[in-house]
Amino acid sequence: MKHIFFVEDNLSLINGLSFAIKKQGYKIDVARTIFEAEVLLANNKYDLVILDVSLPDGCGYDLCEKIRKTSKVPIIFLTAADEETDIIMGLDIGGDDYITKPFKLAVFMSKTNALLRRSCNFIQADTELNSNGINVQLLKGEVYKNGEQLDLTTSEYKVLCLFMENPHIVLSPEQILSKLWDCNENYIDKNTITVYIRRLRTKIEDNPSEPQKIVTVRRMGYKWNAVDGGV
Template sequence: MKRIFFVEDDLSLISGLTFAMKKQGYEIELARTIHEAQGLWIKGTYDLVILDVSLPDGSGYDICRKIRETSKVPIMFLTAADEETDITMGLDIGGDDYITKPFKLAVFLSRINALLRRSENFNQADTELNSNGIKVQLLKGEVYKNKVLLDLTASEYKLLCLFMENPGIVLSPERILSKLWDCDENYIDSNTLTVYIRRLRTKIEDNPGDPQKIMTVRRMGYKWNTID
């Protein structure tokens, strides 16, 4: 049974979403404040974290930062704001997905299922990728640049694997988004991909301002440029 760590203070949302997730067969651990969440996180092991951005004693972003110090567990934000700055901030600090209130229950459950499915698929991989001084050990979920271990979020890791598995092939934004989220890409803002690409380049490129590994192909998308 998959365990979901759910941090939310709105009682009406808690009741409906918890019931729906349990009906899907998930075990739910609930916290309503940052203080409560920190205590439960230390004690438990989870397959997915769902964080409300606005909490009585602070922000879900603070919890995300703390989690990312020790774990790559998938994280989804619930946000009442549809502002690009709020969304990009959540992704920049290590979030994997977000959904803006109000949302349809079916969409919410679909996003949960997709996040868990992608995480499971990557954990089951048993090969190694090598290109441009980057080595990915898929069994361990580790990435090295010139033999130095990189600190990638789960989403950055998945995006890098997608590029390295398709060297020299131009991947459209739509294809990348559908592979990353494994659900209807119409639900995903294309600005999200821009954030991921920029963030990944800062970690794997020698000069992020002049990328040589992840190339932008104007009006078409992106490709992994083999320069070895």
């Protein structure tokens, strides 16, 4: 049975979502403060975290960053903070999806189920990716270039893994968005993808101004140019 952790202080929302989640056959724990959440996280293992941003004793972004220091558990932000900068921040610090209130319950449950399926597939997949001098330790969430560890944000890490898992395949910005975040383009647009790729190139390319690993395919998108044949 999948175990879901819901961090939210709105009692009516807690009751409604808890009922819907249990109806899907999942187990759920609930915390209404950062303090309660940290206690439960220290004593339980979860398959998914649903996290509000505004909590009585702190910010959900800070809790997300703490979780990401030790865990790759999928995280969905469920919040009324709907500015583009809020959404980008939530995804960039480690969120796997970002849903704004008000929301449709059917859409929320569909995204939850999809994220749990992808998480299961990720655990069952190969434990390493190797190509172009880049080594990704999937179970540890660590990336190395020629043996030296790189400091990547969660979003940069996701983009890199997607490219390395699909060598020589042109990926459009829309495909990257749909595969990584299940987000509507109204929230995370093509310019955001461009920013992530530019940042990533500065860290993995020998010469970022003339990229050889992540190459741009004019009017189509980007692809991972596996010059060494690695995958």
